[in-house]
Amino acid sequence: MIDQEQLRDCYVTTRSKIVMLVVDGLGGLAHPDTGLSELETARLPNLDAMAQESACGLTTPVLPGVAPGSGPGHLALFGYDPLKHMIGRGALEALGIDTPLIPGDVAARGNFCLVDGDGLLVDRRAGRIPTEFSTPLCQRLDRIEIPGVELDVYPVQDYRFVLRLRGEGLSERITETDPQITSVAPLPVEALGPQAERTASIVNDFLAQARLLLAEEERANMVMLRGFAQLPNLPPMGDVYRLNPAGIAAYPMYRGLATVSGMRVIPTGKTFADEVETLQQNFESHDFFFIHYKPADAAGEDGDFDAKVQRLEELDPLIPQIRELDPDVLLVAGDHATPAIMASHSWHPVPFMLHSKLTKGEGVKTFDERACAQGSIGSIQATQVMLMAMSHAGKLTKFGP
Amino acid sequence: MIDQEQLRDCYVTTRSKIVMLVVDGLGGLAHPDTGLSELETARLPNLDAMAQESACGLTTPVLPGVAPGSGPGHLALFGYDPLKHMIGRGALEALGIDTPLIPGDVAARGNFCLVDGDGLLVDRRAGRIPTEFSTPLCQRLDRIEIPGVELDVYPVQDYRFVLRLRGEGLSERITETDPQITSVAPLPVEALGPQAERTASIVNDFLAQARLLLAEEERANMVMLRGFAQLPNLPPMGDVYRLNPAGIAAYPMYRGLATVSGMRVIPTGKTFADEVETLQQNFESHDFFFIHYKPADAAGEDGDFDAKVQRLEELDPLIPQIRELDPDVLLVAGDHATPAIMASHSWHPVPFMLHSKLTKGEGVKTFDERACAQGSIGSIQATQVMLMAMSHAGKLTKFGP
Numbered sequence: 001m002i003d004q005e006q007l008r009d010c011y012v013t014t015r016s017k018i019v020m021l022v023v024d025g026l027g028g029l030a031h032p033d034t035g036l037s038e039l040e041t042a043r044l045p046n047l048d049a050m051a052q053e054s055a056c057g058l059t060t061p062v063l064p065g066v067a068p069g070s071g072p073g074h075l076a077l078f079g080y081d082p083l084k085h086m087i088g089r090g091a092l093e094a095l096g097i098d099t100p101l102i103p104g105d106v107a108a109r110g111n112f113c114l115v116d117g118d119g120l121l122v123d124r125r126a127g128r129i130p131t132e133f134s135t136p137l138c139q140r141l142d143r144i145e146i147p148g149v150e151l152d153v154y155p156v157q158d159y160r161f162v163l164r165l166r167g168e169g170l171s172e173r174i175t176e177t178d179p180q181i182t183s184v185a186p187l188p189v190e191a192l193g194p195q196a197e198r199t200a201s202i203v204n205d206f207l208a209q210a211r212l213l214l215a216e217e218e219r220a221n222m223v224m225l226r227g228f229a230q231l232p233n234l235p236p237m238g239d240v241y242r243l244n245p246a247g248i249a250a251y252p253m254y255r256g257l258a259t260v261s262g263m264r265v266i267p268t269g270k271t272f273a274d275e276v277e278t279l280q281q282n283f284e285s286h287d288f289f290f291i292h293y294k295p296a297d298a299a300g301e302d303g304d305f306d307a308k309v310q311r312l313e314e315l316d317p318l319i320p321q322i323r324e325l326d327p328d329v330l331l332v333a334g335d336h337a338t339p340a341i342m343a344s345h346s347w348h349p350v351p352f353m354l355h356s357k358l359t360k361g362e363g364v365k366t367f368d369e370r371a372c373a374q375g376s377i378g379s380i381q382a383t384q385v386m387l388m389a390m391s392h393a394g395k396l397t398k399f400g401p
Numbered sequence: 402m403i404d405q406e407q408l409r410d411c412y413v414t415t416r417s418k419i420v421m422l423v424v425d426g427l428g429g430l431a432h433p434d435t436g437l438s439e440l441e442t443a444r445l446p447n448l449d450a451m452a453q454e455s456a457c458g459l460t461t462p463v464l465p466g467v468a469p470g471s472g473p474g475h476l477a478l479f480g481y482d483p484l485k486h487m488i489g490r491g492a493l494e495a496l497g498i499d500t501p502l503i504p505g506d507v508a509a510r511g512n513f514c515l516v517d518g519d520g521l522l523v524d525r526r527a528g529r530i531p532t533e534f535s536t537p538l539c540q541r542l543d544r545i546e547i548p549g550v551e552l553d554v555y556p557v558q559d560y561r562f563v564l565r566l567r568g569e570g571l572s573e574r575i576t577e578t579d580p581q582i583t584s585v586a587p588l589p590v591e592a593l594g595p596q597a598e599r600t601a602s603i604v605n606d607f608l609a610q611a612r613l614l615l616a617e618e619e620r621a622n623m624v625m626l627r628g629f630a631q632l633p634n635l636p637p638m639g640d641v642y643r644l645n646p647a648g649i650a651a652y653p654m655y656r657g658l659a660t661v662s663g664m665r666v667i668p669t670g671k672t673f674a675d676e677v678e679t680l681q682q683n684f685e686s687h688d689f690f691f692i693h694y695k696p697a698d699a700a701g702e703d704g705d706f707d708a709k710v711q712r713l714e715e716l717d718p719l720i721p722q723i724r725e726l727d728p729d730v731l732l733v734a735g736d737h738a739t740p741a742i743m744a745s746h747s748w749h750p751v752p753f754m755l756h757s758k759l760t761k762g763e764g765v766k767t768f769d770e771r772a773c774a775q776g777s778i779g780s781i782q783a784t785q786v787m788l789m790a791m792s793h794a795g796k797l798t799k800f801g802p
Contacts, residue, residue, distance in 0.1 A: 064781045066797065086801060093802075344799070
């Protein structure tokens with residue numbers, strides 16, 4: 001991670017408070033008709049006013065040209081090098097449905113599928129069976145028992161579920177069972193090293209039992225597993241930065257990312273207004289808060305430019321409620337851009353602003369891609385945002401004599 | 402190299418096409434009389450028009466303050482970390498005269514020189530004998546035979562030649578023979594490790610035979626060798642990026658650099674117009690093209706500001722012919738700056754622009770150092786240019802879940 005071992009002694013615990021607001025998919029690109037991005041189009045009086053009193057810049061989530069998933073995008077903002085600390089798909093999927101994961105657990109993404117009498121794949125997604133149909137099947141699979149390991153199956157949505165293995169000496173280093181094509185049999189799991197042989201054998205045993213349990217089903221008579229993953233072994237943020245960090249997120253995946261980073265996750269409601277209320281109620285109990293705003297990303301992923309503009313305009317009126325708490329450092333960042341015209345995450349640098357008593361504005365009048373590019377922070381790696389937050393909060397002291 | 406192992410799975414092969422135009426020595430510095438650089442002085446309507454529809458920025462070839470040679474300058478643009486992947490002088494010299502090199506070959510730069518009756522150096526460059534005089538001497542040296550190795554001597558220019566050794570178990574880890582001063586004898590070659598002892602012995606044998614063969618010559622009766630080098634072992638661009646890359650260059654050294662990087666080199670003529678025609682004729686056969694424009698660098702190295710301006714103005718009218726091919730990504734970059742006022746390569750950041758359907762312009766009106774510094778890409782490492790090209794072409798998918 002970016003916090004080089006050499007900086008460890010520079011972090012100090014103080015009474016100052018940092019609030020990191022992560023606007024998911026914050027950055028965008030110009031609409032072809034207007035030449036203006038989502039942020040440039042939206043009416044954001046409160047964010048703009050804050051920009052006029054902040055230090056502004058752009059963050060690169062991973063590397064120029066590299067569009068990150070939610071995992072790397074957030075880990076970078078928390079100060080972890082996303083190229084060194086990967087969160088595998090199974091673990092992220094488990095975190096996304098609030099499945100408790102502890103170090104050592106192996107999680108996998110599961111699909112129900114349909115095979116013919118010879119065991120050859122007919123439909124890799126079992127006709128996308130609905131959740132109400134797959135949930136009882138998950139409950140049936142959840143009863144599978146294999147000595148020496150705890151197996152749990154959690155429904156996700158439609159034909160998707162999570163398998164969690166808990167026990168001693170498990171390994172994520174096993175192959176996937178989805179052959180990616182039909183008319184062949186699902187693959188057996190294979191160990192990618194001697195330390196994974198027992199895990200591979202357990203999973204193959206699970207698959208054999210699953211097949212028996214589902215044999216009579218007409219729509220979904222088999223399962224496939226992929227993305228076997230354990231939690232990355234991250235040094236907790238609290239230890240690294242000498243903070244008492246908390247995470248507030250309405251969506252489970254982001255709670256999971258907070259947990260993985262060593263934050264205490266504070267229960268909250270379903271909306272960002274709920275999150276702000278949770279922040280207000282717990283403001284005295286922590287010195288660092290990660291608070292997550294999801295809807296901008298969802299609209300961007302849908303390719304709906306107007307909806308993304310609206311989601312940003314819905315965020316704006318809640319900014320004063322956060323500022324009223326008077327945190328020593330309030331920063332607004334994004335885990336990545338999600339330009340509506342691309343309908344996907346992108347690699348573009350993401351606007352970023354940091355407000356503290358040391359920032360008095362620098363001529364940046366609006367909070368958007370073009371204006372922030374002119375800010376005093378310039379273009380930095382997302383992994384460096386925590387350094388900026390810590391120093392502006394007086395928690396990162398002089399390096400070296 | 403920059404393509405972290407972790408990104409390998411993110412590269413996908415698609416039908417989209419990337420054209421990378423490398424303008425050798427592209428960047429410059431202000432003329433003291435006008436305060437304008439070569440690019441700012443030149444009339445470049447087509448490059449300027451392209452900048453108005455591109456994402457613009459600056460590239461740092463190696464590190465701030467580090468002026469690269471042609472080898473590192475190009476390798477960086479192809480995505481190889483130039484500090485990790487060195488091309489030794491002998492290998493680059495060989496590539497520069499179209500000498501075929503295969504992995505394992507050892508190439509060295511050779512000089513004819515003049516020694517006195519005691520074998521002490523009188524003239525380290527043999528009075529800079531002309532090529533027509535040195536070529537027959539090279540042919541004579543080329544007949545030297547040593548068991549277990551294939552020896553070839555290729556004339557370069559004036560007093561310079563290339564010695565190529567081909568065979569099993571050769572090593573580049575041997576010392577040079579040029580003592581850098583006169584009135585002493587050329588040095589024998591020494592092995593820098595046990596694995597190089599046989600190569601050192603072969604080269605010393607060659608030097609002894611060369612001395613006998615040249616003994617009667619009055620102007621050039623001995624040779625010196627330096628820059629022993631093997632090809633670097635680069636992962637081929639095609640494998641790394643899942644591309645089918647081609648290189649088009651009128652000058653042999655750049656064809657050599659393309660070969661070293663794993664591109665197919667397409668034969669072309671002597672001018673950039675020939676190169677563009679070659680690009681047109683082969684456009685369907687590859688998904689990545691490196692095309693090289695040399696004259697700007699040559700004028701800069703000559704310290705001729707006006708000539709460099711003119712060479713840039715001669716490039717400009719050919720830009721529309723490349724754009725007519727409608728590549729998905731067209732990027733214009735430089736391997737380094739060659740400011741005419743310095744008459745040498747320099748370390749200055751180099752203008753860079755990338756045109757794709759995702760770039761709609763960003764207020765940059767001209768293609769030059771000052772304007773590109775205001776572009777949305779900001780200042781990036783040259784090694785990151787390929788990441789930008791790949792992502793804009795839809796060939797670099799999301800990193801991490």
